[in-house]
Amino acid sequence: MTKLFQKLSITQRISLSFLLVIATGSILLSLPIFHVADAPATTYLDHLFTTVSMVCVTGLSVFAVADVYNRMGQILCLCLIQIGGLGLVSLIALSYYTLRRKLSLSNQATLQSAISKDSHKGLRDYLYHVFQLTFAIEGICALILMLDFIPRYGWSDGIFNSIFIAISAFCNAGFDNLGSNSLMDFAKNPLINLTVAFLILAGGLGFGVWFDLRERNKKFLSGPLSFKQAFHKISIQTRLVLYTNAIILSLGTLISWILERTNPETIGTYALPDQLLVSFFQTVTMRTAGFATISYSAAEQGTNFFYMLQMAIGGSPGGTAGGLKVTIAAVIFLLFRAEIKGHSHVSFHYRTISDSLIKQTLTVLIFFFTVLVTGYLLLLETEPTLNPFGLLFEVFSALATVGVTMDITPHLSIPGRFIVMALMFIGRVGPITVLLSLRQRTEKSIPYAKADLILG
Structure with a gap:
């Protein structure tokens, strides 16, 4: 063992x-x-x-x-x-x-x-x-x-x-x-x-x-x-x-x-x-x-x-809280501010936030909301009689390990309970798993020619 x-x-x-x-x-x-x-x-x-x-x-x-x-x-x-x-x-x-x-x-x-x-x-x-x-x-x-x-x-x-x-x-x-x-x-x-x-x-x-x-x-x-x-x-x-x-x-x-x-x-x-x-x-x-x-x-x-x-x-890294973490929210805001002001680097208090850290932030953000949307869609299918807005509240609460509810939890069906349990578990260990998997990556990326894209 x-x-x-x-x-x-x-x-x-x-x-x-x-x-x-x-x-x-x-x-x-x-x-x-x-x-x-x-x-x-x-x-x-x-x-x-x-x-x-x-x-x-x-x-x-x-x-x-x-x-x-x-x-x-x-x-x-x-x-x-x-x-x-x-x-x-x-x-x-x-x-x-x-x-x-x-x-x-x-x-x-x-x-x-x-x-x-x-x-x-x-x-x-x-x-x-x-x-x-x-x-x-x-x-x-x-x-x-x-x-x-x-x-x-x-x-x-x-x-x-x-x-x-x-x-x-x-x-x-x-x-x-x-x-x-x-x-x-x-x-x-x-x-x-x-x-x-x-x-x-x-x-x-x-x-x-x-x-x-x-x-x-x-x-x-x-x-x-x-x-x-x-x-x-x-x-x-x-x-x-x-x-x-x-x-x-x-x-x-x-x-x-x-x-x-x-x-x-x-x-x-x-x-x-x-x-x-x-x-x-x-x-x-x-x-x-x-x-x-x-x-x-x-x-x-x-x-x-x-x-x-x-x-x-959510809360802060390295504590007992869950959620995306305040550092993720802060980096997203700083990235937005830097883009609006036309700055070439994202900075906070005269310190530059590295590109790799920004990539990790965006990865965790995408991971979180992908799981959230998936969980919500599954609950909509398994709980057609419950309030859809209340179900969305439940999904946020479970994935962010918050624990508040709009009186939805006691009325969940058996499949619904398993979905919420999965969300709670992923919310507790998921972001850590994503970050560590990024750090453990050993494959070298090949630099290709730059792609010119129009975003809007």
């Missing part, structure tokens, strides 16, 4: 690790020992769908976690979510390092790809820091959530619910164990909203960005650097991620508020501060988190279409 695993490519190993966790988790979750006594009738397919959604940190489900799984089952769900967020490869590598066993160069390359690190240097320390940061943020935010949940649910349930929400939010999974309304009961609760929003952003920002900011903060505190100098010393990757996230959050909150401010079924009856809070939370959760404080079936169609665009953008 080990020899067979060694023969697989890096992308195949990563994909296989997710499949193994899905297979094991679905079998365990289907066992009655993990179900509540009065659980509704479920099938293996129901648990398989839920497991795929958890391991792919999506959030779509055909039933509420609390309605089916007991405390043991919910702990198993947490394990699946945490493994899905950090990756089985990372967990195995951590156990190797903890036992002071060495990883082969091949396994190091797999780990490097799984955690989106650009080199082998300091791989073990980087992995340790990933887990330390994860557990620290999840633990601190769980304590903050307990301030509300313990008085509300009691000590036992309050502590466990806080831990469950903290892990699910940091991993951008979107699952909760509070019932079937997600976080709608807390729509106007600033403590819950802002804490969960921070967890989502923290997980989706990317570990590389956090570590870069930490190093620059150390130099800022220990040296004669001004804040401006320290900021300009952070990597171009971190700068691009921070700028793009700030723009998307600001514009997303504003546009979401403008589109929904008069809708009485969502935020129309709220005071202005509550409207802005809900609008901000939707913008954050659409970055592949999956929690909801409004009903998307009650939202305006224009709002939901705007949310689909946000889903497609």
Whole structure:
């Protein structure tokens, strides 16, 4: 088995690790020992769908976690979510390092790809820091959530619910164990909203960005650097991620508020501060988190279409979020800006973005929307009785591993569920596979004569 695993490519190993966790988790979750006594009738397919959604940190489900799984089952769900967020490869590598066993160069390359690190240097320390940061943020935010949940649910349930929400939010999974309304009961609760929003952003920002900011903060505190100098010393990757996230959050909150401010079924009856809070939370959760404080079936169609665009953008590379990633969106915008201005190169902050990186960006973009269109066409064929716009929303949500729905998921047919499961899986591992396959290409391209084409 080990020899067979060694023969697989890096992308195949990563994909296989997710499949193994899905297979094991679905079998365990289907066992009655993990179900509540009065659980509704479920099938293996129901648990398989839920497991795929958890391991792919999506959030779509055909039933509420609390309605089916007991405390043991919910702990198993947490394990699946945490493994899905950090990756089985990372967990195995951590156990190797903890036992002071060495990883082969091949396994190091797999780990490097799984955690989106650009080199082998300091791989073990980087992995340790990933887990330390994860557990620290999840633990601190769980304590903050307990301030509300313990008085509300009691000590036992309050502590466990806080831990469950903290892990699910940091991993951008979107699952909760509070019932079937997600976080709608807390729509106007600033403590819950802002804490969960921070967890989502923290997980989706990317570990590389956090570590870069930490190093620059150390130099800022220990040296004669001004804040401006320290900021300009952070990597171009971190700068691009921070700028793009700030723009998307600001514009997303504003546009979401403008589109929904008069809708009485969502935020129309709220005071202005509550409207802005809900609008901000939707913008954050659409970055592949999956929690909801409004009903998307009650939202305006224009709002939901705007949310689909946000889903497609997703989070940042090297984190727990899915989607195309903000760097892809940023490079596309920079390419557009350079073409409009007539620039011969695409640049950001006095740095030129290479042609090979632009080609990779366009490849991932084409791959994403090809899969999205294919999945949508298949769902239109298998689900003729369901709302076509709701199905499009579902496809965006599944492929971008977001997990929000216009109340479509529970009504999917068996073929429809398999299509959505495939989309969730592809969304979790697909973009990585495309990029790595580009890097592994060894064929030399032959330079032919230039073709003169008219584009419009």
